[in-house]
Amino acid sequence: MKKVILIRYGEISLKGLNRRYFEDILKKNIARRLRPFSDARIKKVQSRMEIHLTDSDECDVIAAIKDVFGIAYISKAYVVESEMGKIEQAALALYKDGKTFKVETRRGDKCFHLTSPEISRQVGGYILKNTQNAKVDVHHPEILIEVEVRKETYVYATSIKGRAGLPTGTGGTSALLLSGGIDSPVAGYMMASRGVELVSIYFHSSPYTAEEAKEKVIELAKILACYAPQMKLFVVPFTEIQESIIESCDIEYLTILMRRMMMRIAQDIACREGALSLITGESLGQVASQTMQSIQATNAVADLPVFRPLIGLDKIMTINMAKEIGTYEVSIRPYEDCCTIFTPKHPQTKPTIKSVLYEEEKLGDYQVLCRKAAEEAERYQF
Amino acid sequence: MIYFDNAASTPVCDQALQAVVKHLDKNTANASSAHTLGRKTNKLILQAKAAFEKILSLSNGQIIFTSGATEANNIAVHSIYSRYIKEGRKYNIVTLPIEHASVYNTIQQYFSGDLFEIRYIKTNPDGTFDTDHFLSLIDEETLLISIGFVNNELGSRYEICTLACEAKKINPDLIFHSDMAQSAVKIPFHMDNSHIDIITLSGHKFHSPQGIGALIAKEHVKLSPLVLGGDQEGGLRAGTENVAFIEAMRVAAEYSSARLREDFTQVSQMRSFIEKEIEDRVADVIFNTPQNVQKSTPYILSVAFEGCKGEVLMRMLDEAGICVSTSSACSSRKGVSYALLNAGIDRRVAEATIRISFSRYNTFEECSVLVDALEKAVKRMRRFSPNKRISSNKNKKVV
Numbered sequence: 001m002k003k004v005i006l007i008r009y010g011e012i013s014l015k016g017l018n019r020r021y022f023e024d025i026l027k028k029n030i031a032r033r034l035r036p037f038s039d040a041r042i043k044k045v046q047s048r049m050e051i052h053l054t055d056s057d058e059c060d061v062i063a064a065i066k067d068v069f070g071i072a073y074i075s076k077a078y079v080v081e082s083e084m085g086k087i088e089q090a091a092l093a094l095y096k097d098g099k100t101f102k103v104e105t106r107r108g109d110k111c112f113h114l115t116s117p118e119i120s121r122q123v124g125g126y127i128l129k130n131t132q133n134a135k136v137d138v139h140h141p142e143i144l145i146e147v148e149v150r151k152e153t154y155v156y157a158t159s160i161k162g163r164a165g166l167p168t169g170t171g172g173t174s175a176l177l178l179s180g181g182i183d184s185p186v187a188g189y190m191m192a193s194r195g196v197e198l199v200s201i202y203f204h205s206s207p208y209t210a211e212e213a214k215e216k217v218i219e220l221a222k223i224l225a226c227y228a229p230q231m232k233l234f235v236v237p238f239t240e241i242q243e244s245i246i247e248s249c250d251i252e253y254l255t256i257l258m259r260r261m262m263m264r265i266a267q268d269i270a271c272r273e274g275a276l277s278l279i280t281g282e283s284l285g286q287v288a289s290q291t292m293q294s295i296q297a298t299n300a301v302a303d304l305p306v307f308r309p310l311i312g313l314d315k316i317m318t319i320n321m322a323k324e325i326g327t328y329e330v331s332i333r334p335y336e337d338c339c340t341i342f343t344p345k346h347p348q349t350k351p352t353i354k355s356v357l358y359e360e361e362k363l364g365d366y367q368v369l370c371r372k373a374a375e376e377a378e379r380y381q382f
Numbered sequence: 383m384i385y386f387d388n389a390a391s392t393p394v395c396d397q398a399l400q401a402v403v404k405h406l407d408k409n410t411a412n413a414s415s416a417h418t419l420g421r422k423t424n425k426l427i428l429q430a431k432a433a434f435e436k437i438l439s440l441s442n443g444q445i446i447f448t449s450g451a452t453e454a455n456n457i458a459v460h461s462i463y464s465r466y467i468k469e470g471r472k473y474n475i476v477t478l479p480i481e482h483a484s485v486y487n488t489i490q491q492y493f494s495g496d497l498f499e500i501r502y503i504k505t506n507p508d509g510t511f512d513t514d515h516f517l518s519l520i521d522e523e524t525l526l527i528s529i530g531f532v533n534n535e536l537g538s539r540y541e542i543c544t545l546a547c548e549a550k551k552i553n554p555d556l557i558f559h560s561d562m563a564q565s566a567v568k569i570p571f572h573m574d575n576s577h578i579d580i581i582t583l584s585g586h587k588f589h590s591p592q593g594i595g596a597l598i599a600k601e602h603v604k605l606s607p608l609v610l611g612g613d614q615e616g617g618l619r620a621g622t623e624n625v626a627f628i629e630a631m632r633v634a635a636e637y638s639s640a641r642l643r644e645d646f647t648q649v650s651q652m653r654s655f656i657e658k659e660i661e662d663r664v665a666d667v668i669f670n671t672p673q674n675v676q677k678s679t680p681y682i683l684s685v686a687f688e689g690c691k692g693e694v695l696m697r698m699l700d701e702a703g704i705c706v707s708t709s710s711a712c713s714s715r716k717g718v719s720y721a722l723l724n725a726g727i728d729r730r731v732a733e734a735t736i737r738i739s740f741s742r743y744n745t746f747e748e749c750s751v752l753v754d755a756l757e758k759a760v761k762r763m764r765r766f767s768p769n770k771r772i773s774s775n776k777n778k779k780v781v
Contacts, residue, residue, distance in 0.1 A: 207697035208766075246766045334717060 001090055002079040005051040005061055006154055010072030010164035013047050023049075025195075026070040026167040032229060033064045046108070046150060050079070062160060067226050069193050070170075071162030075146075077154045082112060087119070088126040090155035091145050095127050100137035101145060103127075108150040119147060163193060168228055171195030174307065175270035176279040177262060178202050178224075178233070180216045180337045183281030183310055185224055185327040186318050190309040191279050192228035199273045200224065200231060201266045201377075203238040208342070213335035218380060223327050225382035234269050234377040238262075241369050242342055252348040253359040255289045259298040260360065261370055267304055268374040277305045283318065284311050288347035297356045384748045387705045388587075389534055389564060389682050389739035395589035397637050398630035402591065405626040413623045414614060423625050430632040434598065437639045438581075439572035442601045446615045447594065447628050451563040451584035452484035453608070454597035457619070458559050458580045459485070461605040462526045463492040473525035474499040476516070476549075479724035480509055482534050485561050486720075489528060498525075507727045508672040509538030516545065520552045530561035531569065531581075535709055535721045535737060537671040537682030539569065546577035557603065563587050563595075567638035568646065568681055579603050585627065589741070590634035594627035645742040650680035652740055652749050659753040660685065664760050668731055670722070681741070684722075686734040690763040695736050698759035704752055707737050 007030070012022045027042055027049065034040040039054040040061060051061060062074050078090035095101055103124045105116040114122065123145070128134050148154040176188040178200040188198055202217045214235060225231040238261075245257045266278050282290045289298070299306055310318055322328035348355075360366065385393065405426075411419035413427055431445045448454045466473060475493050477485065479502040493500055501519045505511045520527070527549055531542045546558040559580040562571065566583035573581065580603055585594040599605060611620030638645065660667055666688035672678040687695065692708040699706055709719030722732035738752070 207701050208694050210693065210697065243766045 001093070004077055004079050005058060006075045006077040006156060007049040007051065007071055008073040009047060009070060011166060012070055022070065022167055022170055025169050029068050029070070029167050029169065029229065030065050033068060034061065037061055066160060067163055069163050069165040069195065069227065070167035072164050073159045074162055075156035075159045077156035079152050079154055082109060082149055082151065082153045084122060087147060087153050087155060088123050091123045091147065092127055092130055094145055094155065094157040095131065095134065095143060097131045098133045099142040100135045101127065101143040102136060102138050102141035103145045103147060105147040105149065108148060112149050119149065123147060165193035166195030168192060168195055169197055173197040173199060173273065173275040174277040174279050175266050175273065175275040176200045177266050178217060178221065180213055180220065180331065180335060181281065182322045182328060182331040183283060183318055185220050185331065186321045186325065187279050187281040187309050188224050189227055189325050191307055198224065198228040198231045199270065199275050200233045201236060201269055202233060203236050203262055205239045205242055208239065209337060210335050213337055216330060216333050216335055219330050220327055221380065222382055223330065227325070231382045232273065233380040233382065236265055236373050236377040238373060241373060244363055244369060246342070248362040249359040251344045252346060253351065253356065254342060254344050255347045256294055256297050256351050256356060257360060259289050260301045261366065263298050263301045264370045265374045267302055268370065269377065270304060277307055278302060279307045281310055282308045283313055283315065286315065288349045291349050293350045297351050297353060300353060384704045384751055386738045386740065386744065386752060387707045388741040389737060390707055391586045391592060392589045392741045393743055394591055395634055395637060398590040398634040401630045401633040402626045405629050413625055414612065426625055426629055427623055430628045433632045433636055434596065437567065437635055438598065439574050440598065441574055443573065444599045444601065444603070444605060446597045446619050447623060448597055448619060449593055450595035451561060451582045454582035454595050455484040455561055456488050457597050457605065457608050458582060459488045459492050460608050462557055464606045465604055466525055467497070470497065472497055473523050474501050475526045475528070476501045476503065476519045476524055477528040478503050478505060480505060480533055480536065480721040481528065481530055482561055482563065485528055485530065505725050507725050508670060509533045509536035509725050510672055510677050513545065513548070517548055517552065520549050520556070522553050524553050524556045526557050526559060528559040531565035531571065532679045534564050535719055536684050536725060537678045539677055539679045542578065543576040550577045564679065564681065567635050567642060569679060570642065573598070585631035585634065588634055588638045590631040591627050594624055594631045646680060648742060649740045650675070652744055652746060653680045653683050655746060656683060656738065656749050656753060660756065663753065663757050670727060670735060681739055683738045684735055685738065686731045687760045688734060689767050690734050690760055692733060692735045694763055695759050698762065699755055702755040704755055708735060709737065
């Protein structure tokens with residue numbers, strides 16, 4: 001009996017002629033995570049991947065790949081010849097005496113001489129015969145033994161749920177406007193789960209914002225990079241632009257004008273990095289800059305499509321997702337970012353494009369400031 | 383860098399540094415070892431204790447060297463608690479709500495149960511308080527009074543010996559504890575002449591290395607160990623003594639003590655200079671530190687600038703190569719200082735506050751650089767603040 005780590009896909013299985021493209025990228029992404037395990041060998045087999053190990057610990061390997069997008073399930077499996085005797089022995093080896101169990105079979109090889117229910121019954125009977133206290137429970141089994149009959153047969157008992165989605169690198173590159181808050185890391189995660197490679201952009205307003213605020217964002221980026229490998233972070237010096245707006249424009253328009261400048265700078269960096277879109281963590285109506293009128297005003301400066309995956313999500317849902325992906329605890333650290341430290345008492349919530357343009361004109365040649373900020377951005381690679 | 387954060391930690395003086403190097407270079411023995419070198423090392427500890435007895439005018443006291451004032455305060459509070467909790471009687475503790483976290487939090491931690499009542503002295507926004515009100519809180523059930531000689535954030539200084547004397551007239555059995563981290567060898571104090579029972583100090587506040595301090599108690603005080611193990615420090619603090627730093631602290635204390643008045647005068651002049659310059663050059667300033675020099679230490683100046691955020695000013699000064707702080711270093715990463723708020727200072731004033739703290743190593747030239755940078759920073763902050771002004775305060779000085 002060979003032991004392997006079996007990887008099953010989710011959405012990739014639904015792909016047609018281009019499935020191979022997705023599989024190859026997934027294999028490459030898994031291989032990258034397996035670099036520390038020199039004995040690990042990945043083999044593609046009929047909508048599955050097997051990882052063969054000689055020395056490495058299976059649990060360490062599973063931990064290394066569990067966050068790779070595109071994987072639906074990971075299982076420690078036995079691979080045996082498709083013969084009932086061998087299948088039964090593998091199933092028995094996975095069973096722990098005293099527990100309730102159930103056997104489920106998928107028969108990929110339709111030439112196999114037994115049907116799926118027959119295989120399940122026979123394997124179950126074998127376990128009952130060869131153990132003292134085994135008991136079948138088809139509704140809530142403590143151990144679910146799964147049998148997949150193909151050219152060879154996989155038998156496994158524990159499946160770890162992967163993050164599903166599409167493999168990173170299959171969906172193009174996008175620039176994420178990453179603040180220190182709860183929302184933007186979640187937005188980045190959601191887009192990464194669609195196979196998107198991320199370039200994150202953070203706007204830093206030293207000395208108004210603390211160094212800790214920047215360190216917090218770097219830490220958030222590190223967490224995001226676990227899901228979006230090879231991610232870059234650009235820390236843009238934003239102080240000069242904010243001071244110019246405060247000095248020249250109606251303070252009610254501060255946030256909206258800042259957001260427009262951020263979009264311009266993000267777009268500049270995105271184009272340089274080959275990104276085809278922008279991502280923000282905006283959720284409709286959450287704050288003044290996220291009303292429909294405000295979003296219209298910020299959107300107007302972007303030529304690239306702007307993805308807002310949280311736009312219709314309830315805050316509680318976003319918080320739950322942030323907790324699940326591990327960014328929440330970092331996001332709630334109490335350091336103000338460039339938006340919160342400069343919040344006017346009464347921000348404009350329903351700006352018109354005309355009024356925004358009127359205020360923006362007071363800034364003079366803001367394009368120079370934006371270009372300078374984009375050029376002076378610090379770059380981090382994760 | 384120009385350093386005006388001496389209430390958080392002071393630079394190590396040459397004398398202390400040399401004492402550390404000399405000790406570590408020549409002496410590797412454990413002070414508890416019975417051989418000649420061990421006994422010689424132990425003698426250094428005894429010499430240091432004798433030196434502190436002399437500096438503090440203390441005869442027949444107990445001196446325990448600790449890792450700093452926080453540990454010393456913890457031992458002090460723990461000792462009182464462990465002795466009296468067994469009695470099962472109701473007691474009260476009288477303290478200031480603006481004490482350093484090592485006193486404030488420790489007292490809350492130990493004495494929050496039903497058997498004890500913590501009575502907080504109501505303070506004015508500058509940290510001062512009414513003596514009659516203080517005395518009215520004391521009764522025969524008062525177990526412990528804990529008042530620092532100098533408040534670490536506001537710089538308010540208390541007539542600690544008078545307070546202890548008056549308190550003991552009401553209840554001679556109470557224990558009077560004083561955290562002297564900010565005042566030791568900076569402001570004269572004679573322990574024998576006072577009714578204060580326990581004091582604590584921290585070496586790095588007077589130019590010895592960080593990581594050494596002391597708890598000093600009169601003979602009658604029964605102390606209990608927090609750290610158990612060997613019988614070092616008479617069984618009151620287990621663990622090999624940090625002799626190199628004890629030596630350094632002794633040397634630093636002797637040196638500071640010898641030039642106490644000289645330093646006090648120099649620092650007083652620097653603080654006055656900065657206060658005057660700020661008053662003359664910056665509008666809408668609120669001095670949190672008591673303006674009566676008898677009621678404050680010259681080593682600390684707490685000041686708020688309307689329309690500014692203290693933490694932003696601190697960072698602007700940091701960019702200009704000047705270190706100040708917004709509050710106690712032990713709570714400066716937790717937002718607005720609880721001590722300033724507990725003193726009754728308006729939250730927005732507390733948020734607009736910075737603490738400038740001095741040592742003898744500061745110069746008038748540095749003071750000028752600080753004021754220039756501060757003036758520039760305040761102007762910039764006010765110019766670019768989206769919500770300009772904050773509410774008025776009683777202490778406000780508009781120039």
